[in-house]
Amino acid sequence: MKYSKQREMILNCIKESHQHLTADAIYDTLKKDHPNLSLGTVYRNLAQLADHGMILKISIPGQPDCFDKNIDDHFHFLCIDCGNVKDVFVDELSEIKSHVEQQANVDIESIDITFKGVCTTCKQKKVQ
Amino acid sequence: MKYSKQREMILNCIKESHQHLTADAIYDTLKKDHPNLSLGTVYRNLAQLADHGMILKISIPGQPDCFDKNIDDHFHFLCIDCGNVKDVFVDELSEIKSHVEQQANVDIESIDITFKGVCTTCKQKKVQ
DNA sequence: CTACCTGCAAAAGGTTTGCATAGCC
DNA sequence: GGCTATGCAAACCTTTTGCAGGTAG
Numbered sequence: 001m002k003y004s005k006q007r008e009m010i011l012n013c014i015k016e017s018h019q020h021l022t023a024d025a026i027y028d029t030l031k032k033d034h035p036n037l038s039l040g041t042v043y044r045n046l047a048q049l050a051d052h053g054m055i056l057k058i059s060i061p062g063q064p065d066c067f068d069k070n071i072d073d074h075f076h077f078l079c080i081d082c083g084n085v086k087d088v089f090v091d092e093l094s095e096i097k098s099h100v101e102q103q104a105n106v107d108i109e110s111i112d113i114t115f116k117g118v119c120t121t122c123k124q125k126k127v128q
Numbered sequence: 129m130k131y132s133k134q135r136e137m138i139l140n141c142i143k144e145s146h147q148h149l150t151a152d153a154i155y156d157t158l159k160k161d162h163p164n165l166s167l168g169t170v171y172r173n174l175a176q177l178a179d180h181g182m183i184l185k186i187s188i189p190g191q192p193d194c195f196d197k198n199i200d201d202h203f204h205f206l207c208i209d210c211g212n213v214k215d216v217f218v219d220e221l222s223e224i225k226s227h228v229e230q231q232a233n234v235d236i237e238s239i240d241i242t243f244k245g246v247c248t249t250c251k252q253k254k255v256q
Numbered sequence: 257c258t259a260c261c262t263g264c265a266a267a268a269g270g271t272t273t274g275c276a277t278a279g280c281c
Numbered sequence: 282g283g284c285t286a287t288g289c290a291a292a293c294c295t296t297t298t299g300c301a302g303g304t305a306g
Contacts, residue, residue, distance in 0.1 A: 002280055002285055023271080038288045043271060045286090059189030061240065064270060077232055088228050092220045100216050100243060104205055108245040112189065115228060117236040130260055130305055151296080166263045171296060173261095192295060 001052065006037060007045045014055055020066040020076075020085055060085065060114050075112070079119035088115060129180065134165065135173045142183055148194040148204075148213055188213065188242050203240070207247035216243060 001007075013026050021029075027042045046067055050057040056068040060078055066085075073093060077086040090096075090113065097108050118126070129135075141154050149157075155170045174195055178185040184196040188206055194213075201221060205214040218224075218241065225236050246254070 004280080004286055006287070036288065038290095040272075040289080041287055047272095061187030061193075065189075077228070077234055077236075079234070080237065086232055086234070088232050090224055091227060092224055096218055096220055096224075099219060100205070104214055104216050105248045105251075106205055106207070106214070106243075106245050107251060108205075108243050109208065110244045112240075112242040112244075114240040115234075115236050116238045116240075117234050120233045123233075123235060132261060132305080134262075152294095164263065166265095168264080168297075169262060175297095 001048060004045070006034075006041050007049070009034065009037075010042060010045045011049060011054065014049075014067055015069045017069070020058055020068050022064045022066045024064065026067075058085075059112065073111075075114065077115040077117065077119070079122055080116050081118055081122040081125075084119055084121075086119065129176060132173075134162075134169050135177070137162065137165075138170060138173045139177060139182065142177075142195055143197050145197070148186055148196050150192045150194045152192065154195075186213075187240065203242065205243040205245065205247070207250055208244050209246055209250040209253075212247055212249075214247065 009030055010026055013029055014021055023039065023042050023046055026046070027037065027039050030037050030042075046055070046057070049055045050067065053071060056071045058066050058068050058076060060066075060076060063078075070087065074087050074089050077088050078084075079086075093111070097111065100106070101108055137158055138154055141157055142149055151167065151170050151174055154174070155165065155167050158165050158170075174183070174185070177183045178195065181199060184199045186194050186196055186204060188194075188204060191206070198215065202215050202217050205216050206212075207214075221239070225239065228234075229236055
């Protein structure tokens with residue numbers, strides 16, 4: 001991967017954020033200081049960074065893809081009320097993986113899990 | 129839900145198939161005998177049928193949504209070589225659910241899991 | 257009769273791509 | 282110098298929507 005200023009900017013943007021950013025959010029953020037940046041470039045670089053394992057691409061049904069600086073095995077919880085996304089960890093992961101591999105006779109390379117429901121904050125609002 | 133011929137056709141199409149069908153596949157199939165059918169109608173009815181729990185909407189990242197007659201809790205394995213999708217079952221589901229609910233202090237209403245890897249057939253091809 | 261449904265076509269939204277130019281090594 | 286990356290805009294693909302007319306109950 002040849003160096004490019006744009007890719008560096010994009011990677012930094014993700015690393016500095018405490019959220020999961022969409023391509024569009026990254027574009028909007030960087031566009032302020034770099035008006036020539038193009039959305040196509042953002043997409044191309046995000047794909048490359050994800051391919052090289054430097055960031056994680058997160059696909060949640062019904063939402064635009066977003067990107068995560070945390071590349072460890074983890075999954076996401078989407079609140080169906082407020083739309084917030086929270087990281088979650090699944091202890092049983094290796095068991096699940098080997099069970100499914102045996103059951104279906106396949107080799108698993110990756111697992112995506114999306115939980116949907118009501119988050120802490122929205123739970124409290126409903127009680128009130 | 130008011131009866132409609134189109135909705136009946138669409139539901140039958142899914143029930144008679146042994147695959148996961150996309151809106152477009154259903155449209156193409158039915159279009160042969162019903163040239164006036166419109167793709168918008170297919171989408172509207174699929175959404176309704178899924179809302180009423182009569183079919184299951186399956187979202188696999190990078191693929192168009194497809195629909196499943198099997199509405200039981202089950203998940204999907206996508207072969208990254210041939211693109212085939214296989215149903216899989218996860219025994220540890222209730223454990224995972226309660227662990228994550230405690231860990232993140234949320235109420236989980238649904239879980240989507242997509243496994244990606246290499247299927248039986250493609251595994252064999254690689255050995256040869 | 258009225259509410260819901262349809263077909264058609266246009267629009268929306270996110271993402272990819274072709275092309276000519278610019279930049280890294 | 283050559284190969285890769287960029288900006289721009291157009292294209293793409295899936296899905297949704299507005300509208301005027303049709304159909305079930």
